Amino acid sequence: xQRVTQPEKLLSxxxxxxxxxxxxxxxxxxxxxxxxxxxxxxxxxxxxxxISRESIKGFTADLNKGETxxxxxxxxAQEEDSAMYYCAPLSGGSYIPTFGRGTSxxxxx
Amino acid sequence: GAxxxxxxxxxxxxxxxxxxxxxxxxxxxxxxxxWYRQFPKQSLMLMxxxxxxxxxxxxxxxxxxxxxxxxxxxxxxxLTVTSAHPEDSSFxxxxxxxxxxxxxxxxxxxxxxxxxxIL
Numbered sequence: 001x002q003r004v005t006q007p008e009k010l011l012s013x014x015x016x017x018x019x020x021x022x023x024x025x026x027x028x029x030x031x032x033x034x035x036x037x038x039x040x041x042x043x044x045x046x047x048x049x050x051i052s053r054e055s056i057k058g059f060t061a062d063l064n065k066g067e068t069x070x071x072x073x074x075x076x077a078q079e080e081d082s083a084m085y086y087c088a089p090l091s092g093g094s095y096i097p098t099f100g101r102g103t104s105x106x107x108x109x
Numbered sequence: 110g111a112x113x114x115x116x117x118x119x120x121x122x123x124x125x126x127x128x129x130x131x132x133x134x135x136x137x138x139x140x141x142x143x144w145y146r147q148f149p150k151q152s153l154m155l156m157x158x159x160x161x162x163x164x165x166x167x168x169x170x171x172x173x174x175x176x177x178x179x180x181x182x183x184x185x186x187x188l189t190v191t192s193a194h195p196e197d198s199s200f201x202x203x204x205x206x207x208x209x210x211x212x213x214x215x216x217x218x219x220x221x222x223x224x225x226x227i228l
Contacts, residue, residue, distance in 0.1 A: 032214040044153075044202070044219040051214070086152065090214060097143065097217060101152040 004089050006100035013077050014108050021072040021103045023061075023087030032090040033070045034097075035061055039083045047072075047085070057081070077107045111137045113205050115220025123228055124195060130188045130223045132203030138183040139205035143217065144176070147200045159186040193227045200224055 003026045013019055025031060033050040048056045050063050050070060061072045070087060087100040112135040120128055132142055140161045145153040157178050158166045165178035175197075177189040186205075190197055204217040 034216055036217075036219075043221045044204075046216040046218075049216055088217075095214065096155065096158060098155070099145075099153045 004087055004098050004100040006085075006087055006103050008103045009101065010104045010106070012106045012108065015079055016076050019072075019074045019077045019081070019105065019107075021085050021087075021105065023070045023072065023100060025068050025070065025087075025089045027068075027089055033061070033063060034088045034090065035059070035070075035072050036086045036088055036099075037083050038086070044086070077105075079107045079109055081105060082107045111205075111207050111218040113139075113203065113218045113220045115203050115223055117223060118221055119224045119226075121226045121228065122193065125192055126227075128190045128193055128225060130190075130201055130203070130225075132186045132188070132205065132220055134184045134205040134207070134218070137205075137207045137218075139186075139207060140183060141206045142180060142186040143204045143206070144178060144186075144188050145202040145204070147202060147222070153202060156188075190225065193225070195227045198225055198227045 005024045035047040036044050037047040038044045059074045063070050084102050084104050086102045088097050090097050114133045116131045142159040144156045147153050156171045159178045159180040161180045161183050167173045180186040200222050202222040204219045206215050
């Protein structure tokens with residue numbers, strides 16, 4: 001079965017520290033990969049997608065096909081980055097989105 | 110940007126009542142909409158994929174007669190929880206995928222969710 005794994009349920013860092021939120025997938029082929037973010041009391045929203053290769057709010061994510069990973073990174077975390085982050089691959093076959101369990105990022109001042 | 114409106118945001122009703130939740134794409138057409146259920150402190154669980162003009166595709170374990178989905182237009186999908194019981198209490202979220210039919214790799218745009226509480 002196709003799966004997406006976000007191993008960390010909670011990630012706690014101090015402001016200015018580097019952040020890496022891990023995501024591994026088990027899809028075959030070349031899935032389209034997304035990261036979504038949910039800030040407190042707000043709806044889920046797209047943070048970035050693999051195909052666009054852009055940096056949003058200082059976050060980047062690199063697809064590593066060999067490790068089947070799409071980790072989300074930011075060199076210097078800010079307090080406003082505190083949120084729930086979901087990795088969501090889109091399989092090449094069914095195109096049905098699947099969400100990881102999410103990682104709660106807390107950035108302390 | 111693309112906006113999805115979900116209504117109502119909160120429903121409290123008695124057991125046995127049927128509840129309808131609407132999901133509208135306000136400034137784009139959505140040939141595909143998704144319905145999710147989220148339990149406290151857990152991830153989104155996909156319930157069904159709603160395709161405009163055709164029957165919804167339900168995930169395994171989701172009762173299609175219990176959760177009726179209608180996607181009659183390119184901007185509206187509805188989820189009706191029929192004869193709701195306390196175990197149906199949950200947070201329901203819809204999302205819409207922009208783009209023409211076949212643009213399956215587009216990102217999703219989410220509604221605010223509906224908190225359903227069955228007494």
